[in-house]
Amino acid sequence: MSATATAADSRPMIELRNVNKWYGEFHVLRDINLTVERGQKIVVCGPSGSGKSTMIRCINRLEEHQQGHIIVEGTELTGDLRNIDTVRREVGMVFQQFNLFPHLTVLENLTLAPIWVRKMPKKEAEEMAMYFLGRVKIPEQVHKYPGQLSGGQQQRVAIARSLCMKPKIMLFDEPTSALDPEMVKEVLDVMIELAREGMTMVCVTHEMGFARAVADSVIFMDKGEIVESAPPTEFFANPKSDRTKLFLSQILGH
Amino acid sequence: MSDAAATLKSLPQSGGFNNSPLAQWVKANLFPNWWSTVITLVLTYFILKFLFGALSWSLFNAVWSIEGTDTEVCRELKGIGACWALIAEKHRFILFGTYPFQEHWRPALLIVVFLVLYGLSTVRALWNYWLGVVWAAGLLSIGILMWGGVFGLRFVEQERWGGLPITLMLATFGIALAFPLGILLALGRRSDMPAIKAICVAYIELIRGVPLISLLFMASVMLPLFLPEGLTIDKLLRAQIAIILFAAAYLAEVVRGGLQAIPKGQYEAADALGLSYWKKTGFIVLPQALKIVIPPLVNTFIGLFKDTSLVLIIGIYDLLNAAKTSTIEPKWQGFSIEAYVFVSIIYFVFCFAMSKYSQKIEAELSHTHKH
Numbered sequence: 262m263s264a265t266a267t268a269a270d271s272r273p274m275i276e277l278r279n280v281n282k283w284y285g286e287f288h289v290l291r292d293i294n295l296t297v298e299r300g301q302k303i304v305v306c307g308p309s310g311s312g313k314s315t316m317i318r319c320i321n322r323l324e325e326h327q328q329g330h331i332i333v334e335g336t337e338l339t340g341d342l343r344n345i346d347t348v349r350r351e352v353g354m355v356f357q358q359f360n361l362f363p364h365l366t367v368l369e370n371l372t373l374a375p376i377w378v379r380k381m382p383k384k385e386a387e388e389m390a391m392y393f394l395g396r397v398k399i400p401e402q403v404h405k406y407p408g409q410l411s412g413g414q415q416q417r418v419a420i421a422r423s424l425c426m427k428p429k430i431m432l433f434d435e436p437t438s439a440l441d442p443e444m445v446k447e448v449l450d451v452m453i454e455l456a457r458e459g460m461t462m463v464c465v466t467h468e469m470g471f472a473r474a475v476a477d478s479v480i481f482m483d484k485g486e487i488v489e490s491a492p493p494t495e496f497f498a499n500p501k502s503d504r505t506k507l508f509l510s511q512i513l514g515h
Numbered sequence: 516m517s518d519a520a521a522t523l524k525s526l527p528q529s530g531g532f533n534n535s536p537l538a539q540w541v542k543a544n545l546f547p548n549w550w551s552t553v554i555t556l557v558l559t560y561f562i563l564k565f566l567f568g569a570l571s572w573s574l575f576n577a578v579w580s581i582e583g584t585d586t587e588v589c590r591e592l593k594g595i596g597a598c599w600a601l602i603a604e605k606h607r608f609i610l611f612g613t614y615p616f617q618e619h620w621r622p623a624l625l626i627v628v629f630l631v632l633y634g635l636s637t638v639r640a641l642w643n644y645w646l647g648v649v650w651a652a653g654l655l656s657i658g659i660l661m662w663g664g665v666f667g668l669r670f671v672e673q674e675r676w677g678g679l680p681i682t683l684m685l686a687t688f689g690i691a692l693a694f695p696l697g698i699l700l701a702l703g704r705r706s707d708m709p710a711i712k713a714i715c716v717a718y719i720e721l722i723r724g725v726p727l728i729s730l731l732f733m734a735s736v737m738l739p740l741f742l743p744e745g746l747t748i749d750k751l752l753r754a755q756i757a758i759i760l761f762a763a764a765y766l767a768e769v770v771r772g773g774l775q776a777i778p779k780g781q782y783e784a785a786d787a788l789g790l791s792y793w794k795k796t797g798f799i800v801l802p803q804a805l806k807i808v809i810p811p812l813v814n815t816f817i818g819l820f821k822d823t824s825l826v827l828i829i830g831i832y833d834l835l836n837a838a839k840t841s842t843i844e845p846k847w848q849g850f851s852i853e854a855y856v857f858v859s860i861i862y863f864v865f866c867f868a869m870s871k872y873s874q875k876i877e878a879e880l881s882h883t884h885k886h
Contacts, residue, residue, distance in 0.1 A: 321786075321787055323783050323786060323787065346789060346791075349786065349787060349788070349789040350789050352787075353787070354783075354784075354787040356780060356783065356784065356787075358778075358780050360778075360780035360781060360783060360784035361784070362781065362784070362785075362798075362799055362803075363803070364802050364803050364806065373788070373790075373798060374788035374789060374790060377790065377794050377798070378788065378789045378790060378791075378794075422788070423787075423788075426788060426789065
């Protein structure tokens, strides 16, 4: 993973260099180094409390890091609000709890940010929203409220909502963990399709089938550090560290 | 079970009435056993006695009019029948205070303007910028009506205003201005910026910690001492400002309760979409937070409506003060209960309407999106 090119096309989309973060005394991220190239799909896994969610939440500054550098598409995340705005325009995020806006219809959920952040005309924003709802295969739900949809449908709306901002990078924070088992597939199918189209993605997930299908690299985190990073075939066939082996045996063992 | 109760219980079973749903409900809820039966009978006795007393005082034995200026008829029936003749003679004074008698159509029209504005504002379909324009026009016409001095209307100085228009003005502007101020204070109290947070906390705690009466006194007596020579703000405006500042502190805490109920995920989703602080607040946080706190909000509004009556202590003739003053005349002395009942009904109508409207809007909002 080299990251020294200067041309916009070849520079990494996301770069984390020696990132450290503490919650009080608790050292939640330890010397994280990670480079994500354009179009790469990274799957991050690890036991709960390993810092994987915190790490991706640092990428769009929902969390602040205290040491090191995070550079997204050439913009370094600092306290500068303009930089944070720039990065958030390019980075979409999908949450474990969907976080749809319950007082707005599906259509309003999708068009709010394009209209008010991207200054897109309302009609154009609605056409785009319909396009992405078609892509996640629920165009018929457009006038419903989130509370009237199933979990799987809500999560697909959440993905469409992020896509409406035309992000260059998508972050997924355990997108299927809050879903009933029968709804996991419909969400993963949408994510796989998105991956195949070349979206740059960082996914925190324990769906190892998804990792095998699309990931360029699987990262295993434990106790705030990246323990292992390898392409999926190698990661699953030949895990190097004992911690990775133990983790894999726990999630794949049954 | 005692014999008496058993007898009581078996009594209604002899008729065909017994099978109707009403009879079954009555039996199940009012006479299920001997002690419930006793309680029902005792309470019924007191309720009927009270109702009969109230009706005979207010209707059957009431004096509706008097001949000439002699209130002797009323005095003879004092404590037995109400003297509504007072209202018949003084209702215009109670409603409009010392406003020039020939010009009473102006404050009367003002009340109509306010009622129309309230009515339009309750229709959610009309909630757009036109409503703002309508309100601006309404307020302008209210100013013209009350002051006059243009369009051939006689000028009426503010000292002569009184009655229901004063109450409606204090309450309407009180709610309309205290509400946004309260929202800003609530947001400020949750701000990351220490100075803003400290100012908001200090304001809320300070204002909440003193009685409204003391604020009104300060506004009326102390404020003019601090103003530069020659600059005066009229008494009504000073009272209005005191009411706004007071209500805002209470509303701020109500709104803060709603803000705290919004899950962190809503803020994060808005942040992740790149919404600025004000857009996040305006589109995502406040609509949800305010919906949650509709009951306590309306509670505070109703409280504010009635608190406007405290301006009587600084000598403003609002509805309650006008009612009190209406019985000062020797011939009407001793009939203040009638005057208070009359204005109580007016207060009740407005407060009950607010309560009903809040229930309606709550129901509407819960239909459109359930969590």
